[in-house]
Amino acid sequence: MKNTTFSIKIFFCFCVVILFSVLVPCGYFLHSIKQESIDLTCEEAFREVSFVRTYIMEEVKKGKFDERETLPETLKNFYSGEEHRVTLIDAEGTVLYDSFAKDISELENHRYHEEVAMAFADGEGSSVRYSSSLGTSFVYAARRVSIPGTSISIIRVAAPLSLVEDHASNRSRALLAGAVAALVFAIAFAAFMSMRFRRSLQLMISSVENLATPGSRSGRISLRTLPGDEFAPLASAVNSMAQRMEVQVNHILAQKAQLDAVLNSIAEGVLVVDHDGCIRSVNATLVRLFPRAAHAEGLQPVEVIPSPDLQKGIESLKHDVPEKPVQFEMDNMSGRKLQVLICPIVGESKLLMAVAVFHDITEMSVLMEMRRDFVANVSHELRTPLTAIMGYAESLKRYVSEPRALHFLEVIDRNSQYMATMVQDLLQLSSIENGAIPMDIKPMPASMAIRGGMDLCRTSAEAKKLEFCEKLDLGDFSIKADAEYLTRVIRNLLENACRYAPEGSQIVISAEPDRESGMAVFRVADSGPGIPPELRVRVFERFYRVEKHRGGQVSTGLGLAICKHIVERHGGCISIEDGPGCIVRFTVPLA
Known part of the structure:
Protein backbone atom coordinates (compact mmCIF):
# COMPACT_ATOMS: atom_id res chain seq x y z
CA MET A 1 0.00 0.00 0.00
CA LYS A 2 2.99 2.28 -0.46
CA ASN A 3 1.44 4.20 -3.39
CA THR A 4 -2.20 4.01 -2.20
CA THR A 5 -4.02 7.33 -1.84
CA PHE A 6 -4.65 8.72 1.60
CA SER A 7 -8.46 8.51 1.23
CA ILE A 8 -8.27 4.80 0.36
CA LYS A 9 -6.04 4.23 3.37
CA ILE A 10 -8.61 5.97 5.57
CA PHE A 11 -11.38 3.85 4.00
CA PHE A 12 -9.44 0.65 4.68
CA CYS A 13 -8.81 1.79 8.25
CA PHE A 14 -12.53 2.39 8.71
CA CYS A 15 -13.27 -1.05 7.29
CA VAL A 16 -10.79 -2.72 9.64
CA VAL A 17 -12.27 -0.90 12.63
CA ILE A 18 -15.83 -1.79 11.54
CA LEU A 19 -14.95 -5.43 10.94
CA PHE A 20 -13.26 -5.62 14.30
CA SER A 21 -16.19 -3.89 15.98
CA VAL A 22 -18.72 -6.28 14.38
CA LEU A 23 -16.90 -9.60 14.29
CA VAL A 24 -15.63 -9.59 17.87
CA PRO A 25 -19.09 -9.01 19.42
CA CYS A 26 -20.61 -11.47 16.94
CA GLY A 27 -18.13 -14.14 17.94
CA TYR A 28 -18.81 -13.47 21.59
CA PHE A 29 -22.58 -13.56 21.12
CA LEU A 30 -22.44 -16.71 18.98
CA HIS A 31 -20.53 -18.43 21.72
CA SER A 32 -22.99 -17.08 24.29
CA ILE A 33 -25.97 -18.25 22.20
CA LYS A 34 -24.63 -21.78 22.05
CA GLN A 35 -23.91 -21.85 25.77
CA GLU A 36 -27.33 -20.36 26.51
CA SER A 37 -28.96 -23.04 24.32
CA ILE A 38 -27.12 -25.75 26.26
CA ASP A 39 -28.24 -24.22 29.57
CA LEU A 40 -31.85 -24.04 28.39
CA THR A 41 -31.70 -27.63 27.21
CA CYS A 42 -30.31 -28.67 30.62
CA GLU A 43 -33.17 -26.86 32.38
CA GLU A 44 -35.68 -28.53 30.11
CA ALA A 45 -34.03 -31.93 30.78
CA PHE A 46 -34.23 -31.36 34.56
CA ARG A 47 -37.95 -30.56 34.16
CA GLU A 48 -38.33 -33.82 32.29
CA VAL A 49 -36.58 -35.59 35.20
CA SER A 50 -39.12 -34.08 37.62
CA PHE A 51 -42.01 -35.17 35.41
CA VAL A 52 -40.68 -38.71 35.15
CA ARG A 53 -40.17 -38.94 38.95
CA THR A 54 -43.68 -37.59 39.63
CA TYR A 55 -45.26 -39.98 37.18
CA ILE A 56 -43.44 -43.03 38.58
CA MET A 57 -44.41 -42.11 42.16
CA GLU A 58 -48.07 -41.85 41.17
CA GLU A 59 -47.91 -45.23 39.51
CA VAL A 60 -46.29 -46.70 42.62
CA LYS A 61 -49.07 -45.29 44.84
CA LYS A 62 -51.71 -46.90 42.62
CA GLY A 63 -49.98 -50.24 43.22
CA LYS A 64 -49.67 -50.92 39.53
CA PHE A 65 -45.90 -50.51 39.39
CA ASP A 66 -43.43 -53.36 38.87
CA GLU A 67 -39.99 -52.12 37.84
CA ARG A 68 -39.12 -55.35 36.03
CA GLU A 69 -42.38 -55.93 34.15
CA THR A 70 -44.46 -52.79 34.15
CA LEU A 71 -41.66 -50.13 34.32
CA PRO A 72 -40.79 -50.12 30.64
CA GLU A 73 -44.42 -50.13 29.59
CA THR A 74 -45.28 -47.42 32.11
CA LEU A 75 -42.52 -45.07 30.90
CA LYS A 76 -43.44 -45.81 27.33
CA ASN A 77 -46.94 -44.58 28.06
CA PHE A 78 -45.53 -41.52 29.80
CA TYR A 79 -42.88 -40.65 27.22
CA SER A 80 -43.38 -41.73 23.66
CA GLY A 81 -41.27 -39.06 21.90
CA GLU A 82 -37.97 -39.67 20.23
CA GLU A 83 -36.27 -36.39 21.04
CA HIS A 84 -35.36 -37.10 24.68
CA ARG A 85 -33.62 -40.14 26.09
CA VAL A 86 -34.76 -41.32 29.55
CA THR A 87 -32.49 -43.54 31.64
CA LEU A 88 -33.18 -45.03 35.10
CA ILE A 89 -30.18 -46.13 37.15
CA ASP A 90 -30.00 -47.96 40.49
CA ALA A 91 -27.60 -47.30 43.35
CA GLU A 92 -24.92 -49.53 41.83
CA GLY A 93 -24.94 -47.71 38.54
CA THR A 94 -26.80 -50.46 36.71
CA VAL A 95 -29.17 -49.26 34.03
CA LEU A 96 -32.75 -50.28 34.84
CA TYR A 97 -34.29 -48.69 31.79
CA ASP A 98 -33.14 -46.72 28.73
CA SER A 99 -35.65 -45.39 26.23
CA PHE A 100 -33.20 -45.59 23.31
CA ALA A 101 -31.75 -49.05 24.13
CA LYS A 102 -33.35 -52.25 22.86
CA ASP A 103 -31.41 -54.48 25.27
CA ILE A 104 -30.28 -52.79 28.50
CA SER A 105 -28.08 -55.77 29.37
CA GLU A 106 -25.65 -54.57 26.71
CA LEU A 107 -25.20 -51.18 28.39
CA GLU A 108 -22.18 -50.59 30.59
CA ASN A 109 -22.35 -49.53 34.21
CA HIS A 110 -23.13 -45.79 34.42
CA ARG A 111 -21.83 -45.26 37.94
CA TYR A 112 -18.81 -43.22 36.78
CA HIS A 113 -20.38 -41.28 33.95
CA GLU A 114 -19.78 -37.62 34.58
CA GLU A 115 -23.37 -36.47 35.16
CA VAL A 116 -24.25 -39.65 37.15
CA ALA A 117 -21.21 -39.30 39.39
CA MET A 118 -22.12 -35.64 40.04
CA ALA A 119 -25.72 -36.66 40.86
CA PHE A 120 -24.53 -39.28 43.38
CA ALA A 121 -22.20 -36.73 44.93
CA ASP A 122 -24.21 -33.48 44.81
CA GLY A 123 -27.77 -34.54 44.12
CA GLU A 124 -27.82 -33.55 40.46
CA GLY A 125 -25.37 -33.11 37.60
CA SER A 126 -25.15 -32.23 33.90
CA SER A 127 -22.69 -32.68 31.08
CA VAL A 128 -22.26 -32.47 27.31
CA ARG A 129 -20.46 -35.46 25.89
CA TYR A 130 -20.36 -38.07 23.19
CA SER A 131 -22.35 -41.32 23.67
CA SER A 132 -20.37 -44.28 22.41
CA SER A 133 -23.41 -46.57 22.55
CA LEU A 134 -25.52 -44.35 20.29
CA GLY A 135 -22.73 -42.68 18.33
CA THR A 136 -23.86 -39.08 18.89
CA SER A 137 -23.45 -36.24 21.41
CA PHE A 138 -26.04 -35.49 24.11
CA VAL A 139 -26.79 -32.90 26.75
CA TYR A 140 -27.26 -34.98 29.94
CA ALA A 141 -29.16 -33.98 33.08
CA ALA A 142 -29.21 -36.45 36.03
CA ARG A 143 -30.80 -36.17 39.49
CA ARG A 144 -30.67 -38.43 42.53
CA VAL A 145 -34.18 -39.56 43.66
CA SER A 146 -35.72 -41.75 46.32
CA ILE A 147 -38.90 -43.57 45.28
CA PRO A 148 -40.21 -46.02 47.90
CA GLY A 149 -40.91 -49.49 46.57
CA THR A 150 -38.32 -49.12 43.74
CA SER A 151 -34.56 -49.43 43.39
CA ILE A 152 -34.33 -46.30 41.26
CA SER A 153 -31.61 -43.95 42.50
CA ILE A 154 -30.87 -41.79 39.45
CA ILE A 155 -33.19 -40.46 36.77
CA ARG A 156 -31.30 -39.13 33.75
CA VAL A 157 -32.74 -37.33 30.74
CA ALA A 158 -30.61 -36.59 27.67
CA ALA A 159 -31.36 -34.38 24.68
CA PRO A 160 -29.41 -34.76 21.42
CA LEU A 161 -26.87 -31.99 20.88
CA SER A 162 -28.30 -31.51 17.39
CA LEU A 163 -31.38 -29.96 18.98
CA VAL A 164 -29.13 -27.47 20.77
CA GLU A 165 -27.21 -26.69 17.58
CA ASP A 166 -30.43 -26.21 15.60
CA HIS A 167 -31.71 -23.81 18.21
CA ALA A 168 -28.37 -21.96 18.34
CA SER A 169 -28.05 -21.82 14.54
CA ASN A 170 -31.51 -20.30 14.20
CA ARG A 171 -30.59 -17.51 16.59
CA SER A 172 -27.09 -17.17 15.09
CA ARG A 173 -28.49 -16.74 11.59
CA ALA A 174 -30.69 -13.94 12.79
CA LEU A 175 -27.71 -12.33 14.57
CA LEU A 176 -25.42 -12.70 11.54
CA ALA A 177 -28.07 -11.29 9.23
CA GLY A 178 -28.30 -8.21 11.41
CA ALA A 179 -24.50 -7.97 11.65
CA VAL A 180 -24.07 -8.24 7.87
CA ALA A 181 -26.71 -5.56 7.33
CA ALA A 182 -24.97 -3.29 9.85
CA LEU A 183 -21.57 -4.03 8.28
CA VAL A 184 -22.76 -3.20 4.77
CA PHE A 185 -24.34 0.02 5.97
CA ALA A 186 -21.20 0.99 7.93
CA ILE A 187 -18.89 0.27 4.99
CA ALA A 188 -21.13 2.23 2.63
CA PHE A 189 -21.13 5.14 5.06
CA ALA A 190 -17.33 4.91 5.42
CA ALA A 191 -16.95 4.93 1.62
CA PHE A 192 -19.22 7.97 1.39
CA MET A 193 -17.26 9.87 4.04
CA SER A 194 -13.90 8.88 2.48
CA MET A 195 -14.97 10.12 -0.95
CA ARG A 196 -16.22 13.36 0.55
CA PHE A 197 -12.95 13.82 2.43
CA ARG A 198 -11.03 12.98 -0.73
CA ARG A 199 -12.82 15.68 -2.71
CA SER A 200 -12.10 18.22 0.02
CA LEU A 201 -8.46 17.15 0.26
CA GLN A 202 -8.06 17.18 -3.53
CA LEU A 203 -9.18 20.79 -3.57
CA MET A 204 -6.46 21.67 -1.05
CA ILE A 205 -3.84 19.66 -2.95
CA SER A 206 -4.68 21.37 -6.25
CA SER A 207 -4.34 24.75 -4.61
CA VAL A 208 -0.98 23.89 -3.01
CA GLU A 209 0.33 22.46 -6.31
CA ASN A 210 -0.44 25.78 -7.97
CA LEU A 211 2.09 27.40 -5.64
CA ALA A 212 4.75 26.22 -8.09
CA THR A 213 3.65 29.04 -10.41
CA PRO A 214 5.33 32.17 -9.01
CA GLY A 215 3.87 35.56 -9.76
CA SER A 216 0.28 34.37 -10.07
CA ARG A 217 -2.60 33.96 -7.64
CA SER A 218 -3.33 30.43 -8.80
CA GLY A 219 -1.89 29.14 -5.54
CA ARG A 220 -4.39 31.10 -3.46
CA ILE A 221 -7.36 29.27 -1.95
CA SER A 222 -10.74 30.97 -1.94
CA LEU A 223 -12.53 30.48 1.37
CA ARG A 224 -15.85 30.31 -0.48
CA THR A 225 -14.79 27.09 -2.26
CA LEU A 226 -14.01 25.20 0.95
CA PRO A 227 -16.30 22.29 1.85
CA GLY A 228 -16.41 23.31 5.50
CA ASP A 229 -15.26 25.90 8.00
CA GLU A 230 -12.77 23.43 9.50
CA PHE A 231 -10.56 23.98 6.44
CA ALA A 232 -10.45 27.77 6.88
CA PRO A 233 -7.32 27.86 9.14
CA LEU A 234 -5.46 25.59 6.71
CA ALA A 235 -6.51 27.69 3.73
CA SER A 236 -5.34 30.88 5.47
CA ALA A 237 -1.99 29.24 6.27
CA VAL A 238 -1.56 28.11 2.63
CA ASN A 239 -2.38 31.59 1.31
CA SER A 240 0.11 33.15 3.73
CA MET A 241 2.75 30.60 2.72
CA ALA A 242 2.10 31.31 -0.97
CA GLN A 243 2.66 35.01 -0.40
CA ARG A 244 5.92 34.43 1.51
CA MET A 245 7.12 31.92 -1.06
CA GLU A 246 6.53 34.40 -3.86
CA VAL A 247 8.65 36.98 -2.07
CA GLN A 248 11.38 34.44 -1.31
CA VAL A 249 11.43 33.06 -4.86
CA ASN A 250 11.78 36.55 -6.33
CA HIS A 251 14.56 37.28 -3.85
CA ILE A 252 16.36 34.02 -4.68
CA LEU A 253 16.03 34.65 -8.42
CA ALA A 254 17.53 38.12 -7.98
CA GLN A 255 20.41 36.73 -5.91
CA LYS A 256 21.01 33.98 -8.46
CA ALA A 257 21.14 36.54 -11.25
CA GLN A 258 23.65 38.59 -9.28
CA LEU A 259 25.76 35.52 -8.48
CA ASP A 260 25.73 34.39 -12.12
CA ALA A 261 26.81 37.87 -13.19
CA VAL A 262 29.68 37.86 -10.69
CA LEU A 263 30.83 34.32 -11.54
CA ASN A 264 30.72 34.98 -15.29
CA SER A 265 32.71 38.21 -14.90
CA ILE A 266 35.70 36.74 -13.07
CA ALA A 267 38.74 35.47 -14.92
CA GLU A 268 38.97 32.16 -13.04
CA GLY A 269 36.93 29.10 -13.90
CA VAL A 270 34.50 28.00 -11.17
CA LEU A 271 33.03 24.51 -10.74
CA VAL A 272 30.46 23.80 -7.99
CA VAL A 273 29.66 20.20 -6.99
CA ASP A 274 27.17 18.88 -4.43
CA HIS A 275 27.80 16.45 -1.54
CA ASP A 276 27.47 13.50 -3.94
CA GLY A 277 30.20 14.85 -6.22
CA CYS A 278 27.81 15.80 -9.06
CA ILE A 279 28.21 19.14 -10.88
CA ARG A 280 25.72 21.80 -9.81
CA SER A 281 26.91 24.82 -11.79
CA VAL A 282 29.82 26.24 -13.82
CA ASN A 283 30.71 29.74 -14.99
CA ALA A 284 31.48 31.07 -18.47
CA THR A 285 35.27 31.02 -17.92
CA LEU A 286 35.24 27.29 -17.15
CA VAL A 287 33.20 26.66 -20.32
CA ARG A 288 35.88 28.51 -22.31
CA LEU A 289 38.57 26.36 -20.71
CA PHE A 290 36.56 23.13 -21.05
CA PRO A 291 33.81 23.44 -23.73
CA ARG A 292 32.19 20.15 -22.66
CA ALA A 293 31.24 21.83 -19.34
CA ALA A 294 28.46 23.82 -21.08
CA HIS A 295 25.92 21.04 -20.36
CA ALA A 296 27.56 19.39 -17.36
CA GLU A 297 24.89 19.76 -14.67
CA GLY A 298 24.29 16.42 -12.91
CA LEU A 299 27.44 14.77 -14.35
CA GLN A 300 30.59 13.71 -12.56
CA PRO A 301 33.56 16.12 -13.00
CA VAL A 302 35.69 13.43 -14.67
CA GLU A 303 33.04 13.16 -17.42
CA VAL A 304 33.65 16.81 -18.35
CA ILE A 305 37.24 17.50 -17.26
CA PRO A 306 39.59 14.55 -17.92
CA SER A 307 41.68 14.97 -14.78
CA PRO A 308 42.12 12.08 -12.32
CA ASP A 309 43.56 14.52 -9.77
CA LEU A 310 40.37 16.62 -9.86
CA GLN A 311 38.08 13.62 -9.39
CA LYS A 312 40.33 12.18 -6.68
CA GLY A 313 40.42 15.52 -4.83
CA ILE A 314 36.62 15.85 -4.87
CA GLU A 315 36.12 12.22 -3.81
CA SER A 316 38.54 12.68 -0.89
CA LEU A 317 36.34 15.44 0.55
CA LYS A 318 33.47 12.96 1.05
CA HIS A 319 35.50 10.99 3.60
CA ASP A 320 37.69 13.61 5.26
CA VAL A 321 37.31 17.39 5.08
CA PRO A 322 40.84 18.91 5.13
CA GLU A 323 41.74 22.07 7.01
CA LYS A 324 43.30 23.60 3.86
CA PRO A 325 42.01 23.60 0.26
CA VAL A 326 43.16 20.78 -2.01
CA GLN A 327 45.63 22.24 -4.51
CA PHE A 328 47.28 20.84 -7.65
CA GLU A 329 48.23 21.82 -11.20
CA MET A 330 46.90 20.44 -14.49
CA ASP A 331 46.78 21.17 -18.24
CA ASN A 332 43.63 21.56 -20.32
CA MET A 333 43.11 20.25 -23.85
CA SER A 334 44.52 23.44 -25.44
CA GLY A 335 47.74 23.26 -23.45
CA ARG A 336 46.93 25.96 -20.90
CA LYS A 337 48.46 25.39 -17.46
CA LEU A 338 45.94 25.63 -14.65
CA GLN A 339 46.23 25.77 -10.88
CA VAL A 340 43.20 24.18 -9.17
CA LEU A 341 42.02 24.87 -5.62
CA ILE A 342 39.15 22.75 -4.24
CA CYS A 343 37.48 24.38 -1.24
CA PRO A 344 34.91 22.38 0.80
CA ILE A 345 31.74 24.00 2.17
CA VAL A 346 30.88 22.31 5.46
CA GLY A 347 27.70 22.44 7.54
CA GLU A 348 27.05 20.57 10.80
CA SER A 349 30.32 18.62 10.44
CA LYS A 350 29.45 17.22 7.02
CA LEU A 351 30.20 18.21 3.44
CA LEU A 352 27.44 20.27 1.79
CA MET A 353 29.22 21.09 -1.45
CA ALA A 354 32.63 21.96 -2.85
CA VAL A 355 33.90 24.74 -5.10
CA ALA A 356 36.81 24.17 -7.49
CA VAL A 357 38.54 27.32 -8.78
CA PHE A 358 40.73 27.07 -11.90
CA HIS A 359 43.46 29.73 -12.17
CA ASP A 360 45.13 30.11 -15.55
CA ILE A 361 48.83 30.31 -14.65
CA THR A 362 50.20 29.75 -18.15
CA GLU A 363 51.79 33.22 -18.43
CA MET A 364 52.99 33.08 -14.84
CA SER A 365 54.58 29.68 -15.45
CA VAL A 366 56.34 31.03 -18.51
CA LEU A 367 57.60 34.04 -16.53
CA MET A 368 58.74 31.80 -13.67
CA GLU A 369 60.57 29.57 -16.13
CA MET A 370 62.19 32.63 -17.70
CA ARG A 371 63.17 33.93 -14.27
CA ARG A 372 64.72 30.61 -13.26
CA ASP A 373 66.59 30.42 -16.56
CA PHE A 374 67.73 34.03 -16.27
CA VAL A 375 68.97 33.56 -12.69
CA ALA A 376 70.72 30.34 -13.62
CA ASN A 377 72.35 31.86 -16.71
CA VAL A 378 73.38 35.07 -14.97
CA SER A 379 74.71 33.16 -11.98
CA HIS A 380 76.66 30.89 -14.28
CA GLU A 381 78.09 33.84 -16.21
CA LEU A 382 79.08 35.63 -13.01
CA ARG A 383 81.21 32.76 -11.76
CA THR A 384 84.10 33.42 -14.22
CA PRO A 385 84.61 37.17 -13.51
CA LEU A 386 84.13 36.61 -9.77
CA THR A 387 86.79 33.91 -9.81
CA ALA A 388 89.14 36.28 -11.63
CA ILE A 389 88.45 39.11 -9.17
CA MET A 390 89.11 36.86 -6.17
CA GLY A 391 92.28 35.49 -7.77
CA TYR A 392 93.74 38.89 -8.65
CA ALA A 393 92.80 40.34 -5.25
CA GLU A 394 94.60 37.45 -3.55
CA SER A 395 97.64 37.96 -5.78
CA LEU A 396 97.79 41.71 -5.20
CA LYS A 397 98.00 41.18 -1.44
CA ARG A 398 101.49 39.69 -1.95
CA TYR A 399 102.82 42.84 -3.66
CA VAL A 400 101.10 45.61 -1.71
CA SER A 401 102.33 46.65 1.72
CA GLU A 402 100.65 50.03 2.12
CA PRO A 403 97.88 49.63 4.83
CA ARG A 404 95.26 51.63 2.97
CA ALA A 405 95.70 49.56 -0.19
CA LEU A 406 95.59 46.32 1.81
CA HIS A 407 92.28 47.47 3.37
CA PHE A 408 90.81 48.05 -0.09
CA LEU A 409 91.96 44.61 -1.23
CA GLU A 410 90.36 43.04 1.88
CA VAL A 411 87.05 44.75 1.03
CA ILE A 412 87.25 43.55 -2.58
CA ASP A 413 88.08 39.99 -1.49
CA ARG A 414 85.34 39.86 1.17
CA ASN A 415 82.58 41.13 -1.14
CA SER A 416 83.71 38.93 -4.00
CA GLN A 417 83.58 35.93 -1.65
CA TYR A 418 80.06 36.97 -0.61
CA MET A 419 78.98 37.29 -4.26
CA ALA A 420 80.56 33.93 -5.11
CA THR A 421 78.63 32.31 -2.26
CA MET A 422 75.41 33.93 -3.48
CA VAL A 423 76.02 32.76 -7.05
CA GLN A 424 76.69 29.23 -5.80
CA ASP A 425 73.46 29.27 -3.78
CA LEU A 426 71.49 30.61 -6.75
CA LEU A 427 72.80 27.87 -9.01
CA GLN A 428 72.02 25.26 -6.39
CA LEU A 429 68.49 26.63 -5.86
CA SER A 430 67.79 26.74 -9.60
CA SER A 431 68.96 23.14 -10.00
CA ILE A 432 66.64 21.99 -7.16
CA GLU A 433 63.65 23.97 -8.54
CA ASN A 434 64.08 22.67 -12.07
CA GLY A 435 64.65 19.12 -10.91
CA ALA A 436 67.83 19.06 -12.95
CA ILE A 437 69.61 17.12 -10.23
CA PRO A 438 67.76 13.87 -9.39
CA MET A 439 67.51 12.87 -5.76
CA ASP A 440 68.45 9.38 -4.65
CA ILE A 441 65.76 8.86 -2.00
Missing part, protein backbone atom coordinates in the same frame (compact mmCIF):
# COMPACT_ATOMS: atom_id res chain seq x y z
CA LYS A 442 66.19 5.61 -0.10
CA PRO A 443 66.05 4.34 3.51
CA MET A 444 68.69 5.71 5.84
CA PRO A 445 69.14 6.21 9.63
CA ALA A 446 67.94 9.57 10.95
CA SER A 447 71.12 9.87 13.04
CA MET A 448 73.26 9.68 9.88
CA ALA A 449 71.86 12.98 8.51
CA ILE A 450 72.12 14.70 11.90
CA ARG A 451 75.73 13.73 12.48
CA GLY A 452 76.69 14.56 8.89
CA GLY A 453 75.33 18.10 9.29
CA MET A 454 77.04 18.55 12.67
CA ASP A 455 80.41 17.44 11.24
CA LEU A 456 80.17 20.05 8.45
CA CYS A 457 79.41 22.86 10.92
CA ARG A 458 81.87 21.84 13.63
CA THR A 459 84.37 24.60 12.74
CA SER A 460 81.71 27.37 12.90
CA ALA A 461 80.49 26.07 16.26
CA GLU A 462 83.99 25.90 17.77
CA ALA A 463 84.68 29.47 16.70
CA LYS A 464 81.86 30.68 18.98
CA LYS A 465 82.30 27.94 21.59
CA LEU A 466 78.90 26.47 20.76
CA GLU A 467 77.86 22.95 21.70
CA PHE A 468 75.79 20.62 19.49
CA CYS A 469 73.34 18.35 21.33
CA GLU A 470 71.80 15.42 19.46
CA LYS A 471 68.44 14.13 20.86
CA LEU A 472 66.82 10.88 19.74
CA ASP A 473 64.48 10.26 22.67
CA LEU A 474 62.80 7.25 21.00
CA GLY A 475 66.05 5.83 19.64
CA ASP A 476 67.34 5.82 16.09
CA PHE A 477 64.87 5.03 13.27
CA SER A 478 64.83 4.85 9.46
CA ILE A 479 63.67 7.57 7.08
CA LYS A 480 63.38 7.83 3.30
CA ALA A 481 65.62 10.63 2.06
CA ASP A 482 68.55 11.61 -0.11
CA ALA A 483 71.48 11.54 2.33
CA GLU A 484 73.43 14.33 0.61
CA TYR A 485 70.54 16.78 0.31
CA LEU A 486 69.09 16.08 3.76
CA THR A 487 72.57 16.63 5.27
CA ARG A 488 72.67 19.93 3.36
CA VAL A 489 69.35 20.99 4.97
CA ILE A 490 70.66 20.26 8.46
CA ARG A 491 73.96 21.99 7.65
CA ASN A 492 72.16 25.19 6.48
CA LEU A 493 69.95 25.21 9.60
CA LEU A 494 72.96 24.65 11.87
CA GLU A 495 74.91 27.43 10.10
CA ASN A 496 72.01 29.81 10.71
CA ALA A 497 71.86 28.71 14.36
CA CYS A 498 75.63 29.20 14.75
CA ARG A 499 75.33 32.64 13.18
CA TYR A 500 72.71 33.92 15.65
CA ALA A 501 73.17 31.79 18.80
CA PRO A 502 74.87 33.49 21.79
CA GLU A 503 78.51 32.56 22.33
CA GLY A 504 78.95 29.52 24.59
CA SER A 505 75.28 28.40 24.23
CA GLN A 506 73.86 25.04 23.12
CA ILE A 507 72.19 24.09 19.82
CA VAL A 508 69.79 21.11 20.02
CA ILE A 509 69.11 18.84 17.02
CA SER A 510 66.25 16.40 17.69
CA ALA A 511 64.30 13.83 15.66
CA GLU A 512 61.28 11.63 16.44
CA PRO A 513 58.95 9.44 14.39
CA ASP A 514 55.25 10.32 14.03
CA ARG A 515 53.71 6.95 13.13
CA GLU A 516 50.21 8.38 12.76
CA SER A 517 51.20 10.71 9.91
CA GLY A 518 54.01 8.48 8.60
CA MET A 519 56.55 11.31 8.87
CA ALA A 520 59.75 11.94 10.79
CA VAL A 521 59.90 15.29 12.63
CA PHE A 522 63.28 17.10 12.88
CA ARG A 523 63.89 20.22 14.98
CA VAL A 524 66.90 22.57 15.19
CA ALA A 525 66.67 24.89 18.21
CA ASP A 526 68.99 27.68 19.34
CA SER A 527 68.75 30.25 22.15
CA GLY A 528 69.23 33.26 19.89
CA PRO A 529 66.91 36.28 19.48
CA GLY A 530 64.38 34.27 17.43
CA ILE A 531 62.19 35.39 14.52
CA PRO A 532 59.12 37.61 15.02
CA PRO A 533 55.81 35.70 14.33
CA GLU A 534 54.80 38.05 11.52
CA LEU A 535 58.03 37.26 9.61
CA ARG A 536 58.08 33.45 10.03
CA VAL A 537 56.42 32.78 6.68
CA ARG A 538 58.61 35.17 4.68
CA VAL A 539 61.96 33.85 5.93
CA PHE A 540 61.68 31.00 3.41
CA GLU A 541 61.50 33.44 0.49
CA ARG A 542 64.67 33.90 -1.51
CA PHE A 543 66.83 36.95 -0.59
CA TYR A 544 64.65 37.77 2.42
CA ARG A 545 66.78 38.54 5.48
CA VAL A 546 65.84 39.36 9.06
CA GLU A 547 69.27 40.47 10.30
CA LYS A 548 67.84 43.83 11.31
CA HIS A 549 65.56 41.97 13.75
CA ARG A 550 68.09 39.43 14.98
CA GLY A 551 71.23 41.56 14.99
CA GLY A 552 73.45 38.86 13.53
CA GLN A 553 75.87 38.56 10.64
CA VAL A 554 74.95 39.27 7.03
CA SER A 555 73.83 36.27 4.91
CA THR A 556 72.73 35.76 1.31
CA GLY A 557 69.10 35.11 2.26
CA LEU A 558 68.98 31.89 0.20
CA GLY A 559 69.78 29.23 2.81
CA LEU A 560 66.22 28.73 4.11
CA ALA A 561 64.79 28.92 0.58
CA ILE A 562 67.10 26.06 -0.41
CA CYS A 563 66.01 24.09 2.68
CA LYS A 564 62.35 24.64 1.81
CA HIS A 565 62.70 23.30 -1.75
CA ILE A 566 64.73 20.28 -0.66
CA VAL A 567 62.21 19.33 2.06
CA GLU A 568 59.28 19.75 -0.36
CA ARG A 569 61.07 17.56 -2.93
CA HIS A 570 61.06 14.88 -0.20
CA GLY A 571 57.30 15.33 0.36
CA GLY A 572 57.64 17.13 3.69
CA CYS A 573 57.19 20.69 4.98
CA ILE A 574 59.24 23.20 6.95
CA SER A 575 58.16 25.93 9.38
CA ILE A 576 59.16 28.05 12.38
CA GLU A 577 57.73 26.96 15.76
CA ASP A 578 56.95 28.99 18.85
CA GLY A 579 59.42 28.66 21.70
CA PRO A 580 62.44 30.22 23.34
CA GLY A 581 64.97 31.34 20.76
CA CYS A 582 64.43 29.98 17.27
CA ILE A 583 63.04 26.49 16.53
CA VAL A 584 62.97 25.30 12.92
CA ARG A 585 60.83 22.20 12.30
CA PHE A 586 60.79 20.07 9.12
CA THR A 587 59.46 16.63 8.17
CA VAL A 588 60.48 13.81 5.83
CA PRO A 589 58.76 10.44 5.23
CA LEU A 590 59.43 7.45 7.47
CA ALA A 591 60.88 4.34 5.87
